[in-house]
Ligand code: KG4
């Protein structure tokens with residue numbers, strides 16, 4: 001058994017975790033920067049980088065103390081090396097490099113998307129490769145075929161906004177603040193999903209793409225019209241998003257050999273209505289459905305440590321001069 005220290009700092013969560021190759025999360029910390037960014041209605045990159053620089057080192061010390069472990073007890077350091085806001089990524093990656101050097105242990109540079117992609121295997125030891133992955137977060141919206149560690153085939157991606165971004169922008173239009181996804185989901189519970197006629201961009205298209213910009217614009221028009229209750233707009237938006245997801249999944253999965261399981265990951269996977277719809281979609285196709293627990297869906301370091309554990313298990317590591325990458329497709 002090996003113990004991996006994971007560091008995540010690519011967006012607005014500073015996170016540290018200790019995870020073993022046997023799937024135990026020994027200790028973890030997540031510090032959200034929501035309060036720092038809320039006045040601006042979105043993540044401000046420099047504020048994010050500064051907050052990571054302040055919070056990360058004490059959080060690493062806390063996690064090590066809670067686990068009662070010293071650097072010598074760690075087998076490898078896994079740090080997010082991208083994609084994300086470059087200032088924050090550099091804070092985490094350079095901290096990881098310094099620790100790897102001090103402890104004389106391997107550094108594993110993790111693609112944040114790979115962290116999300118492999119996170120379901122941390123929670124569910126029975127989940128084997130290959131599987132279809134719907135990765136839906138604030139920055140990404142993709143369908144991937146996951147064949148193994150480091151073996152990803154992109155089946156679909158967005159041509160404009162990510163789904164989490166569409167949730168956040170629509171929530172902002174409805175005055176729900178930042179980050180809007182969870183607040184919009186809550187408001188939708190008391191709304192009528194059929195009340196507002198909203199478009200389903202690309203519905204029926206044979207091209208395996210997502211598009212959400214038009215849906216967001218329609219939310220602006222619905223709100224400006226004054227004809228609809230906010231809860232009805234929220235519920236109708238969420239239903240339109242679900243319809244798009246299922247349609248795009250149908251097209252994408254039709255382009256590949258049948259896969260035994262459908263997995264959802266990323267922040268938007270915390271949405272219960274979306275999970276329920278995906279579960280129905282999978283069961284109608286005899287696919288197994290799995291979603292990580294909510295805490296593993298939004299950004300966290302346990303998924304980074306776990307991706308490190310998967311790579312460490314196959315003998316991989318990275319040189320100390322590995323670059324931070326603001327853009328890094330899987
Ligand atoms: O994975 P994540 O924490 O960060 C990125 O890598 O982007 O995802 C954050 C995104 C935000 O857009 C947030 O609004 C969305 O996930 N989100 C949700 C829910 N919880 C978080 N969207 C819809 N419903 C939710 N319950």
Ligand code: ZN
Pocket residue numbers: 112116137266267298299
């Ligand atoms: Zn993420």
